[in-house]
Amino acid sequence: MNRKRQDITIVGGGMVGMAQAALLAVRHPQLQLSVLEAATEAPQVPDEHYDARVVALTQASRDLLEEAGAWGEIGLRACPYTEMRVWDAEGTGSVCFNSRDVQLPNLGHIVENGVVAAALRARLEALPNVELVSGFRLESWWRDCGHWHLQPRSGRTDMPEGLEERAEVVRTRLLIGADGARSKVRDLLRIRCQDTDYHQTALVCVVRCAKPHRHTAWQRFLKTGPLAFLPLAGLGDDNHCAVVWSADEELARELVMLDDAAFALSLEKAFESALGKVEFVGDRLSFPLRARHAESYFGPGAVLVGDAAHNIHPLAGQGVNLGLQDVRVLSDEIGRALKRGLGLADPSVLARYQRRRRGDNAITLKAMSTFKSLFGAGDLHWRWLRNTGLSMVDASPMLKKRIILRAMAV
Numbered sequence: 001m002n003r004k005r006q007d008i009t010i011v012g013g014g015m016v017g018m019a020q021a022a023l024l025a026v027r028h029p030q031l032q033l034s035v036l037e038a039a040t041e042a043p044q045v046p047d048e049h050y051d052a053r054v055v056a057l058t059q060a061s062r063d064l065l066e067e068a069g070a071w072g073e074i075g076l077r078a079c080p081y082t083e084m085r086v087w088d089a090e091g092t093g094s095v096c097f098n099s100r101d102v103q104l105p106n107l108g109h110i111v112e113n114g115v116v117a118a119a120l121r122a123r124l125e126a127l128p129n130v131e132l133v134s135g136f137r138l139e140s141w142w143r144d145c146g147h148w149h150l151q152p153r154s155g156r157t158d159m160p161e162g163l164e165e166r167a168e169v170v171r172t173r174l175l176i177g178a179d180g181a182r183s184k185v186r187d188l189l190r191i192r193c194q195d196t197d198y199h200q201t202a203l204v205c206v207v208r209c210a211k212p213h214r215h216t217a218w219q220r221f222l223k224t225g226p227l228a229f230l231p232l233a234g235l236g237d238d239n240h241c242a243v244v245w246s247a248d249e250e251l252a253r254e255l256v257m258l259d260d261a262a263f264a265l266s267l268e269k270a271f272e273s274a275l276g277k278v279e280f281v282g283d284r285l286s287f288p289l290r291a292r293h294a295e296s297y298f299g300p301g302a303v304l305v306g307d308a309a310h311n312i313h314p315l316a317g318q319g320v321n322l323g324l325q326d327v328r329v330l331s332d333e334i335g336r337a338l339k340r341g342l343g344l345a346d347p348s349v350l351a352r353y354q355r356r357r358r359g360d361n362a363i364t365l366k367a368m369s370t371f372k373s374l375f376g377a378g379d380l381h382w383r384w385l386r387n388t389g390l391s392m393v394d395a396s397p398m399l400k401k402r403i404i405l406r407a408m409a410v
């Protein structure tokens, strides 16, 4: 491993960490950056099938990935969606958002996580001022003379104490923690986290349906949690969708136990066969859902972005979009600091980033928790309220336009 000093080191090479490195590297070729990633294997894009994990990227996220030079490969496999249909399983309320409402070609893109990660990784490998280190799991650190010294977990026991281990240390002026929901950086900074269990599990898989998806993102709100069918493209037909079924724990446990045929039937029933028969179900993955929010986004010489700072319910598909907005704002603040001759890790720089992001993220977290509770409430009063609310939004072009434009800007 290269042991030179870095200006900025990003711990965590997920979508957010790699986007952060690429954007900073493109905007500031004079900076030396490194990305330390625990995984040893590079993300792969399967040629013959879809990955089960997908994200819905907004226009703002696409703009950022374009500026970072990574959109080209992503765009080849991303599925633009022009419509979003949301309806309540317990009533008649529904709303349909269409890109025509805002005179735009689409509302966003559905794309597999692996496609985004592989494109960003290829981009980082081509950037001369970025060093990408795989298999580096940050374990411990110390700070002196305004620099962090980062040390990986060592699996080796044959080294003279301290010698080679210290040789692997990375030294950096600013540390960016992009190491996901269970962030080690957050722990090492002793930043506390508000942590709420949603008591739901998200089951994700790819399905093929009898009817084409019509480039529409579908979401049905069941009392036990939202069920989304998100359109996929890039492998030849319009019948594949990525399913994200967020279900109360008890139901999720039952669904996990079902074989593929029984699961397909449950899925079809829960989705009111809106796309006809579910003909094929791919590998199923499950994720326990929690809301987390770091009480502070920074400590001395270090700052958090993406899931390391906040985790939200996937019902509005905003997690990575919020993370990419963190990336944009932190990059803007670093650019501003460089122009003004401030240190990269100057507390005023990190505090400005926090001021611009934490409030916005808190609002989205709160909104997701409210949605989850509102749609989980079974009594008549709440059912009436949400069905009326959906129908009112559907009947108001002005309100729809405002909602779409706000969602696309995240």
Ligand SMILES: Cc1cc2nc3c(=O)[nH]c(=O)nc-3n(C[C@H](O)[C@H](O)[C@H](O)COP(=O)(O)OP(=O)(O)OC[C@H]3O[C@@H](n4cnc5c(N)ncnc54)[C@H](O)[C@@H]3O)c2cc1C
Pocket: 011, 012, 013, 014, 015, 016, 017, 036, 037, 038, 039, 054, 055, 056, 057, 136, 137, 138, 139, 178, 179, 180, 181, 183, 184, 202, 204, 244, 287, 305, 306, 307, 308, 314, 316, 317, 318, 319, 320, 321, 322, 323
């Ligand atoms: C079911 C589901 C559906 C979702 N759908 C959407 C959607 O439609 N739209 C959307 O915007 N978001 C969605 N999300 C959220 C989105 O997936 C996350 O917000 C996003 O993946 C977070 O990216 P990240 O890079 O911050 O973190 P991660 O993807 O968790 O990446 C963290 C990286 O850090 C590495 N790492 C961890 N610890 C260390 C360490 N100590 N040292 C070095 N490296 C380390 C990990 O190996 C990993 O590569 C969904 C989430 C779920 C669960």
